[in-house]
Amino acid sequence: MINPLQxxxxxxxxxxxxxxxxxxxxxxAATHCLRPPIxxxxxxxQMVDIGYFSLPVVGLTAIFAGMVLxxxxxxxxxxFGAEGAVANVVVLSITRExxxxxxxxxxxxxxGASLAAEIGTMRVTEQIDALTTLSTNPxxxxxxxxxxxxxxxxxxxxxxxDVIGVFGGYLVAVYKLGFNPANYLTATYDFLTAEDVNSxxxxxxxxxxxxxxxxxxxxxxxxxxxxxxGTATTNAVVSASxxxxxxxxxxxxxxxxx
Amino acid sequence: MTDTAATPxxxxxxxxxxxxxxxxLDGLDLDVGEGESVVVxxxxxxxxxxxxxxxxxxxxxxxxxxxxxGTNVLDLGTKDRDAVNSHIGxxxxxxxxxxxxxxxxxxxxxLLAEHRVNRAEARDIAITKLAQVGxxxxxxxxxxxxxSGGMQKRVGLARAIAADPDIIFFDEPTTGLDPIMAxxxxxxxxxxxxxxxxxxxxxxxxxxxxxxxxxxxxMLYQGRIIWAGPVSEIDSADNPFVDQxxxxxxxxxxxxxxRA
Numbered sequence: 187m188i189n190p191l192q193x194x195x196x197x198x199x200x201x202x203x204x205x206x207x208x209x210x211x212x213x214x215a216a217t218h219c220l221r222p223p224i225x226x227x228x229x230x231x232q233m234v235d236i237g238y239f240s241l242p243v244v245g246l247t248a249i250f251a252g253m254v255l256x257x258x259x260x261x262x263x264x265x266f267g268a269e270g271a272v273a274n275v276v277v278l279s280i281t282r283e284x285x286x287x288x289x290x291x292x293x294x295x296x297x298g299a300s301l302a303a304e305i306g307t308m309r310v311t312e313q314i315d316a317l318t319t320l321s322t323n324p325x326x327x328x329x330x331x332x333x334x335x336x337x338x339x340x341x342x343x344x345x346x347x348d349v350i351g352v353f354g355g356y357l358v359a360v361y362k363l364g365f366n367p368a369n370y371l372t373a374t375y376d377f378l379t380a381e382d383v384n385s386x387x388x389x390x391x392x393x394x395x396x397x398x399x400x401x402x403x404x405x406x407x408x409x410x411x412x413x414x415x416g417t418a419t420t421n422a423v424v425s426a427s428x429x430x431x432x433x434x435x436x437x438x439x440x441x442x443x444x
Numbered sequence: 445m446t447d448t449a450a451t452p453x454x455x456x457x458x459x460x461x462x463x464x465x466x467x468x469l470d471g472l473d474l475d476v477g478e479g480e481s482v483v484v485x486x487x488x489x490x491x492x493x494x495x496x497x498x499x500x501x502x503x504x505x506x507x508x509x510x511x512x513x514g515t516n517v518l519d520l521g522t523k524d525r526d527a528v529n530s531h532i533g534x535x536x537x538x539x540x541x542x543x544x545x546x547x548x549x550x551x552x553x554x555l556l557a558e559h560r561v562n563r564a565e566a567r568d569i570a571i572t573k574l575a576q577v578g579x580x581x582x583x584x585x586x587x588x589x590x591x592s593g594g595m596q597k598r599v600g601l602a603r604a605i606a607a608d609p610d611i612i613f614f615d616e617p618t619t620g621l622d623p624i625m626a627x628x629x630x631x632x633x634x635x636x637x638x639x640x641x642x643x644x645x646x647x648x649x650x651x652x653x654x655x656x657x658x659x660x661x662x663m664l665y666q667g668r669i670i671w672a673g674p675v676s677e678i679d680s681a682d683n684p685f686v687d688q689x690x691x692x693x694x695x696x697x698x699x700x701x702x703r704a
Contacts (some may be wrong), residue, residue, distance in 0.1 A: 311538055311540055312536045312540040313540045315502050316542070318500065318529070319532060319533070321554055322553070
């Protein structure tokens with residue numbers, strides 16, 4: 187007979203093991219980010235990969251999010267005769283929520299997967315072991331530059347997403363819903379506070395660390411050839427996406443509750 | 445000074461390593477003398493790679509000591525450990541070239557990492573090292589993916605000797621190569637280790653390669669060295685395990701775990 191508690195215990199132990207390993211990995215990665223040598227070339231290269239090449243994806247996501255937001259909030263608010271609130275809703279939703287979260291999720295798919303696949307392949311082809319034999323710490327050379335690049339470029343990406351998202355809302359409001367352009371822009375500007383944007387940028391920085399950390403962690407611990415790399419890639423994207431939504435709630439609670 | 449002559453370059457004593465319930469190394473003892481070329485033979489999965497990874501510090505043995513030049517490297521801190529590793533070069537089984545970097549940066553990677561040279565000098569050294577393994581300067585700017593398996597092995601060898609190491613490890617240097625290319629690699633291993641005067645420790649299951657590159661052969665079976673001796677004595681070893689292995693017989697004391 188199979189003890190029904192056994193699988194539960196096994197899952198729980200596996201969870202604890204992963205949590206412990208991830209904590210150690212994060213701690214080690216963080217110290218390597220701060221201690222020299224710093225691989226500036228690698229950081230810049232990752233910034234281009236993670237930041238610059240994500241711009242099209244993030245831009246397209248943001249413009250459609252802003253457009254649909256204007257359209258949806260207009261249909262909703264016009265029932266109460268509150269069409270004037272469209273600009274307000276668009277700018278607050280984009281800067282506080284949709285900018286960081288949608289950009290984070292899109293880049294989690296793009297970057298989380300590619301980091302896990304790249305580092306995972308390096309693991310299974312012994313390239314990570316080779317780094318160690320060549321006087322190079324793989325955490326410092328591979329992981330730290332990617333974390334730093336994620337931390338720095340995500341807020342910049344989200345800033346771009348904010349602007350493009352608001353612009354998307356503006357396009358729909360003015361050219362489809364017949365708002366006065368000047369009034370719409372004034373309303374947008376008047377409602378916006380620095381805190382709205384800043385909170386979004388802090389979220390973005392956290393999401394940047396989450397996405398790159400998950401990609402690196404799962405890649406670094408991948409085992410057993412092509413299948414192992416595939417599993418690592420899936421796990422990186424799934425765990426990064428869930429953690430983004432989870433931390434989004436936690437950070438929102440910290441910023442705006444009370 | 446008389447003492448150093450007696451101290452082997454690498455001395456392993458009672459090395460044990462298990463993964464879960466699977467015991468891989470079970471009290472391994474092996475000495476590699478200065479300037480000597482030792483080849484460890486043994487079937488797949490007998491822990492040959494694990495042994496090399498333990499010496500490099502990529503894996504931590506459960507018990508035992510590993511002394512390099514008389515110092516137990518298992519007790520060293522990260523910094524001293526790195527200093528020891530910087531005298532060790534390794535040729536990996538699949539060459540393990542960094543596929544994001546061109547060939548010359550692969551070869552000079554260790555030199556650049558230690559800031560021993562600037563990039564222009566590193567490139568010149570890389571081209572010299574490539575010439576030593578019989579590759580022309582044209583390949584320096586290629587990407588590793590553009591090279592054949594034999595050429596990748598040669599680049600891997602050039603990378604292993606680039607920092608003029610005292611010790612070089614060869615992990616199955618001829619696996620996956622045709623017999624002629626395998627012999628070319630064997631010749632290069634002999635030539636390059638002599639040129640830099642390095643101590644060599646190789647693992648392989650290719651007997652032709654072992655006979656060619658070894659001064660001494662050791663056989664690993666069930667986590668221990670069951671026979672070690674000069675390459676000339678291996679045919680008269682009078683050890684049924686060694687005898688079965690070098691003649692490649694399916695029948696004998698070594699039972700392969702064949703399961704469906």
